[in-house]
Amino acid sequence: MMSPASKRRSVLLIGCGNMGSAIALALQDKAANLDLTVIDPDEERTRQVLGSQNKIKVVNDWAGLGSAQFDVCILAVKPTSALETLVDAQQNLQASLVISIAAGVPLAKLQQGVTNRARVVRVMPNLAAIVRKAISVGYADGAISTEDRELAEFVFGAIGRFQWLKSENEIDLATAVTGSGPGYVFSFVQHLQHAAEQIGFSKETADFFARQIIIGAAGLLEEDLRSPLQLKHAVTSPHGTTAAGLAEFEQEQAMPRVIRQTVAAAAARAKELATEQS
Numbered sequence: 376m377m378s379p380a381s382k383r384r385s386v387l388l389i390g391c392g393n394m395g396s397a398i399a400l401a402l403q404d405k406a407a408n409l410d411l412t413v414i415d416p417d418e419e420r421t422r423q424v425l426g427s428q429n430k431i432k433v434v435n436d437w438a439g440l441g442s443a444q445f446d447v448c449i450l451a452v453k454p455t456s457a458l459e460t461l462v463d464a465q466q467n468l469q470a471s472l473v474i475s476i477a478a479g480v481p482l483a484k485l486q487q488g489v490t491n492r493a494r495v496v497r498v499m500p501n502l503a504a505i506v507r508k509a510i511s512v513g514y515a516d517g518a519i520s521t522e523d524r525e526l527a528e529f530v531f532g533a534i535g536r537f538q539w540l541k542s543e544n545e546i547d548l549a550t551a552v553t554g555s556g557p558g559y560v561f562s563f564v565q566h567l568q569h570a571a572e573q574i575g576f577s578k579e580t581a582d583f584f585a586r587q588i589i590i591g592a593a594g595l596l597e598e599d600l601r602s603p604l605q606l607k608h609a610v611t612s613p614h615g616t617t618a619a620g621l622a623e624f625e626q627e628q629a630m631p632r633v634i635r636q637t638v639a640a641a642a643a644r645a646k647e648l649a650t651e652q653s
């Protein structure tokens with residue numbers, strides 16, 4: 376079998392917002408064998424975000440696609456319009472692997488909008504796709520072919536790391552961790568910045584500090600083999616400043632409870648989204 380990287384394929388990306396644009400730009404850079412078409416009603420913003428130095432074709436309605444057929448379709452619209460959009464696209468997706476990144480929209484629902492139910496995959500990436508450091512998780516049912524699995528791995532490999540999950544339930548749970556996770560981290564940075572301002576630093580300095588702390592810590596998590604716990608111990612001198620700070624931060628009713636409740640609330644919302652769709 377030819378590897379996904381060695382065969383020329385056409386890709387239709389539906390929806391070019393935060394995630395769609397990140398995926399389109401990564402595919403353009405990293406997957407030279409893919410011919411990319413993007414459809415989004417906001418053509419002007421789409422052209423602006425994608426820039427002009429590429430071969431991506433942009434259209435703003437289905438008529439712009441004519442009778443073109445695509446090997447792969449990536450569905451990157453809001454969950455509420457996922458099925459309706461797939462139905463609209465159906466005539467152009469007769470031979471497509473369809474990959475939906477819409478949070479919470481069940482596989483069974485997506486399958487209602489396609490002609491070949493065996494060729495639908497759910498993937499949950501995250502916003503770090505913009506810098507090609509996403510973690511994406513995927514789920515497909517047993518009917519999916521090995522070739523389609525490899526194709527999905529290839530496409531999402533362009534934006535970072537990829538892992539298959541064993542059940543559809545897991546993809547909704549992962550959405551609350553990996554999909555939403557960058558949002559929790561940005562909230563942490565935002566509040567760290569505010570705290571630095573409160574003890575006297577200017578907004579600009581506090582912003583610089585808060586960002587660099589995360590960038591430095593992320594670099595350690597990427598390059599240093601120690602566990603997060605070991606790294607934490609390396610920062611924390613006995614009776615020192617970090618120990619004093621962590622004594623507040625790690626109180627059971629403080630950060631540990633907040634993180635647990637945050638992830639549980641997001642997971643509950645992912646489940647609700649699934650029922651809203653069915």
Ligand SMILES: NC(=O)C1=CN([C@@H]2O[C@H](COP(=O)(O)OP(=O)(O)OC[C@H]3O[C@@H](n4cnc5c(N)ncnc54)[C@H](O)[C@@H]3O)[C@@H](O)[C@H]2O)C=CC1
Pocket residue numbers: 389390391392393394395414415416417451452453454456460476477478499500501502554
């Ligand atoms: N933002 C994030 O961090 C993540 C989002 N997701 C999922 O990705 C999907 C997109 O999210 P975002 O990119 O944040 O949303 P967004 O609102 O930034 O982008 C949606 C895009 O779809 C376009 N659109 C609307 N109707 C359309 C149609 N009928 N045909 C083609 N394009 C249409 C809009 O003009 C917009 O550009 C959602 O389903 C979300 O659950 C998944 C992982 C992470």
Ligand SMILES: O=C(O)[C@@H]1CCC=N1
Pocket residue numbers: 478550554555
């Ligand atoms: O907040 C959301 O619903 C989407 C899914 C994961 C990240 N953003």
